[in-house]
Amino acid sequence: MSLQLLTYIFVGITFLVYIGIAIWSRASSTQEFYIAGAHVPPLANGLATAADWMSAASFISMAGIVSYMGRDGSVYLMGWTGGYVLLALMIAPYLRDFGKFTVPDFIGDRYYSQLARMVAVVCAIFVSFTYVAGQMRGVGVVFSRFLEVDINLGVLIGMTIVFFYAVLGGMKGITYTQVAQYCVLIFAYMVPAVFISILMTGNVIPQIGFGSELNESMGGGYLLDRLDGLHEELGFAAYTAGVRSSLDVLFITAALIMGTAGLPHVIIRFFTVPSVRAARKSAGYALFFIAILYTTAPAIAAFARTNLINTVNNAVYTEMPGWFRTWENINLITFDDKNGDGRIQYVADPVINELNVDRDIIVLANPEIAQLPDWVIALIAAGGLAAALSTAAGLLLVISTSISHDLLKRNLMPNISEKQELKFARIAIFFAVCIAGYFGINPPGFVAQVVAFAFGLAASSFFPAIVLGIFSVRMNKEGAVSGMIAGIVFTATYIIYFKFINPATDTAENWWFGISPEGIGTVGMLLNFIISVVVCRFTPAPPQNVVDMVLDIRVPGKPS
Numbered sequence: 001m002s003l004q005l006l007t008y009i010f011v012g013i014t015f016l017v018y019i020g021i022a023i024w025s026r027a028s029s030t031q032e033f034y035i036a037g038a039h040v041p042p043l044a045n046g047l048a049t050a051a052d053w054m055s056a057a058s059f060i061s062m063a064g065i066v067s068y069m070g071r072d073g074s075v076y077l078m079g080w081t082g083g084y085v086l087l088a089l090m091i092a093p094y095l096r097d098f099g100k101f102t103v104p105d106f107i108g109d110r111y112y113s114q115l116a117r118m119v120a121v122v123c124a125i126f127v128s129f130t131y132v133a134g135q136m137r138g139v140g141v142v143f144s145r146f147l148e149v150d151i152n153l154g155v156l157i158g159m160t161i162v163f164f165y166a167v168l169g170g171m172k173g174i175t176y177t178q179v180a181q182y183c184v185l186i187f188a189y190m191v192p193a194v195f196i197s198i199l200m201t202g203n204v205i206p207q208i209g210f211g212s213e214l215n216e217s218m219g220g221g222y223l224l225d226r227l228d229g230l231h232e233e234l235g236f237a238a239y240t241a242g243v244r245s246s247l248d249v250l251f252i253t254a255a256l257i258m259g260t261a262g263l264p265h266v267i268i269r270f271f272t273v274p275s276v277r278a279a280r281k282s283a284g285y286a287l288f289f290i291a292i293l294y295t296t297a298p299a300i301a302a303f304a305r306t307n308l309i310n311t312v313n314n315a316v317y318t319e320m321p322g323w324f325r326t327w328e329n330i331n332l333i334t335f336d337d338k339n340g341d342g343r344i345q346y347v348a349d350p351v352i353n354e355l356n357v358d359r360d361i362i363v364l365a366n367p368e369i370a371q372l373p374d375w376v377i378a379l380i381a382a383g384g385l386a387a388a389l390s391t392a393a394g395l396l397l398v399i400s401t402s403i404s405h406d407l408l409k410r411n412l413m414p415n416i417s418e419k420q421e422l423k424f425a426r427i428a429i430f431f432a433v434c435i436a437g438y439f440g441i442n443p444p445g446f447v448a449q450v451v452a453f454a455f456g457l458a459a460s461s462f463f464p465a466i467v468l469g470i471f472s473v474r475m476n477k478e479g480a481v482s483g484m485i486a487g488i489v490f491t492a493t494y495i496i497y498f499k500f501i502n503p504a505t506d507t508a509e510n511w512w513f514g515i516s517p518e519g520i521g522t523v524g525m526l527l528n529f530i531i532s533v534v535v536c537r538f539t540p541a542p543p544q545n546v547v548d549m550v551l552d553i554r555v556p557g558k559p560s
Helices: 003-024 030-038 042-053 056-098 103-110 114-146 151-201 223-233 246-260 264-271 276-294 297-312 322-329 359-369 374-412 418-441 447-471 477-501 520-537 544-553
Strands: 333-335 355-357
Touching (some): 003 114, 003 151, 003 374, 056 103, 056 114, 056 246, 056 264, 056 297, 056 544, 103 114, 103 374, 103 544, 114 151, 114 359, 114 374, 114 418, 114 447, 114 477, 151 374, 151 418, 223 297, 246 520, 264 374, 297 359, 322 333, 322 359, 355 359, 359 374, 447 520, 447 544
């Protein structure tokens, strides 16, 4: 059976499962559409949260960026994992205790202001669209390679699938679909990792193989020592060294951590469980399920990098295996024989280098490079799509609820019925899918990079407002609104300037204090905190009923 046929079978079966779940769990009320009726069991919510969290950036791009950047790429591992711990311990239980539908709901009520709600709606939509662009890009990459369709057509197919089960099931359908998607993506991620670890190091556990000696057939020696040597031979920085400044590494990591704790599509998952206790339990389950993939990613990155260099460097172009040609045909691998010798020169010097490999393909191509069975390669395609679609669905729901519930029901059209609100929510998803598809076809960067921008925007806008809203009874609407506006405007302006207006200057020499666009969200967050605290000290204190509400949600162990 051919690889393409196997891929169609695997992807087709998983898509039928997702659609079947959406039909079975069709939402019939706004509560089911927004928060799945708040009746999701902790274990199911933990699985769904893990799937929601582990997007295309985690599945497809994270190991790729670690594979290419070595130590520098580890900021994504540290930031995304540490951020989830912060979210689970510091924010999720309190917001569940608050008992509303959305993050803008919390911002609007906590800061007793429609303006605050509107600013939060704008921030939620801005952050979610930036994030979903990375997911759609991931969908297109998977479809274009494994189903051999144009990358743009792949994005359109992904849009259609997400639209169907998001519109039909809302949060209820998305939750149970994400449970299935987690099972698919983690199986797809771990099977090739275990295979390759055995082939390269003889260890069945990839995390142990990562620190082990290579088999004699691979040349022996410790994996990371061998990889450092290969990098240095080709003129790259040592794999375990990196080239980013320590300050930039710190700021990117902090932006990812704080951005995680401010991401509306992750926070909303904790509104779907029946109690604060259930929220804490589901957070623990999710952290365990997330850790399985995140502790495996560094091993996959090192395995893939070693195999890639050994396979392509100085190899005869006409003798390259079939996978190379397939990725080359869709322009995700490009070879330019500059010296005309018919061999591939893969080195750090751009003048001499003849090969460019899109870093988003590393996880997807890794089983092919390692010559694993076709069914494992097909499984990877199904897993990549599961990761991208699960997060895309959660993000689209955030956009939908921000428009239908926070903008229309709670602001512009307070008298609409529940049925009308549900109708507007589904219409909003349609337009959100179309815009997300556009950004998937025209992405502003590779998947993990685009997602990093979203985290920076979330860190600079939501995180201070949520933390101060929970832990400071003195924080008022004037401080929160001015802080959110200043934080997100500053961060967005910095990113847009270097990535869109003047990308030629996007180098460490031109960055402000050497801080990259991926890390600038930390500065925006600090600016938000400072402005919020200063402004609130010179403006009236919040009313007593708001103070009582803040104290109430901080009482541990009370009934929900």
